[in-house]
Amino acid sequence: MYKEIDFSRFSSIKIGSKVKVKVIDEIISLPKNFFIIGSANNLLISSSPPPLCILSKKFDYIYQKEDRLIIGGATKSGRIFSFAKRHNLKNFEYLGKLPGTLGGLIKMNAGMKEDEILNTLEEIKTSKSVIKKENISYGYRYCEIDDIVYEGVFKIQKGFDEKKAKLFSDMRKNQPKEPSAGSVFKNPKNDFAGRLIEEVGLKGQRVGDAAFSDIHANFLVNLGQAKFEEALFLIKEAKRRVFEKFGTSLEEEIKIL
Numbered sequence: 001m002y003k004e005i006d007f008s009r010f011s012s013i014k015i016g017s018k019v020k021v022k023v024i025d026e027i028i029s030l031p032k033n034f035f036i037i038g039s040a041n042n043l044l045i046s047s048s049p050p051p052l053c054i055l056s057k058k059f060d061y062i063y064q065k066e067d068r069l070i071i072g073g074a075t076k077s078g079r080i081f082s083f084a085k086r087h088n089l090k091n092f093e094y095l096g097k098l099p100g101t102l103g104g105l106i107k108m109n110a111g112m113k114e115d116e117i118l119n120t121l122e123e124i125k126t127s128k129s130v131i132k133k134e135n136i137s138y139g140y141r142y143c144e145i146d147d148i149v150y151e152g153v154f155k156i157q158k159g160f161d162e163k164k165a166k167l168f169s170d171m172r173k174n175q176p177k178e179p180s181a182g183s184v185f186k187n188p189k190n191d192f193a194g195r196l197i198e199e200v201g202l203k204g205q206r207v208g209d210a211a212f213s214d215i216h217a218n219f220l221v222n223l224g225q226a227k228f229e230e231a232l233f234l235i236k237e238a239k240r241r242v243f244e245k246f247g248t249s250l251e252e253e254i255k256i257l
């Protein structure tokens with residue numbers, strides 16, 4: 001089954017066109033050459049992306065089983081946050097303001113400050129097997145999984161931390177309000193991508209309707225009808241200038257398709 005997704009509406013950065021996306025409704029391995037998407041909060045999609053697939057609503061669930069929390073791969077961060085708050089569970093406070101689905105969060109090892117999704121993950125379910133976290137290679141904003149994440153299992157710890165949730169929420173107040181895909185680049189070791197982009201004169205720089213935000217230089221924002229090519233130009237320009245000036249190779253956090 002396929003459904004048409006208009007990425008100029010669906011993706012958080014509001015760039016892209018209408019694309020037929022394969023809907024995965026049962027547990028199968030990632031179809032050859034396909035790219036699995038979640039809720040497109042970390043994607044920059046061209047008008048001719050590779051074949052795409054997405055999990056159906058069947059994988060949108062969350063429940064407790066003994067001392068474990070079982071979450072489907074298509075479950076949105078907001079739902080996980082609300083569930084954790086309602087049931088007084090800790091370690092999910094940052095998800096109130098971090099958009100994504102469980103599959104995307106795990107693949108990106110998404111998080112804020114020292115809280116990252118892999119910290120408390122116990123295992124994932126893919127088409128081939130259940131994989132324990134100890135057997136997954138992961139780090140800052142990456143997790144080496146080549147298959148679809150259908151489910152994640154977390155150990156339950158009691159004590160939702162309201163103060164922490166407020167802290168994360170307050171951190172968001174300084175972020176650009178325009179559509180974006182979050183941080184464009186990963187922070188290089190002991191430095192900040194935003195600082196480097198600013199140093200090379202690209203903070204606030206606009207090409208068409210795409211721009212590096214004048215609030216937070218590592219956010220590429222859509223000021224209206226930004227096109228894929230405009231966003232890509234700025235990304236390449238930032239990489240070139242930062243490398244020429246500092247010898248630092250910026251690595252994209254967003255996935256360009």
Ligand SMILES: Cc1cc2nc3c(=O)[nH]c(=O)nc-3n(C[C@H](O)[C@H](O)[C@H](O)COP(=O)(O)OP(=O)(O)OC[C@H]3O[C@@H](n4cnc5c(N)ncnc54)[C@H](O)[C@@H]3O)c2cc1C
Pocket residue numbers: 012035036037038039040041042043055073074098099100101102103104105106107108109110111112141145147148149150180181182183255
């Ligand atoms: C305003 C804003 C703020 C943000 N702030 C943060 C932040 O503070 N910290 C942070 O870490 N991120 C942040 N992000 C980025 C984004 O929220 C995360 O990367 C999130 O994990 C993306 O989830 P998604 O479901 O939208 O994944 P997508 O963007 O759709 O995909 C991202 C990656 O996950 C993979 N993927 C998706 N679903 C699955 C699946 N079921 N199985 C296997 N792989 C899958 C995709 O193949 C792709 O490689 C922000 C984004 C926005 C728009």
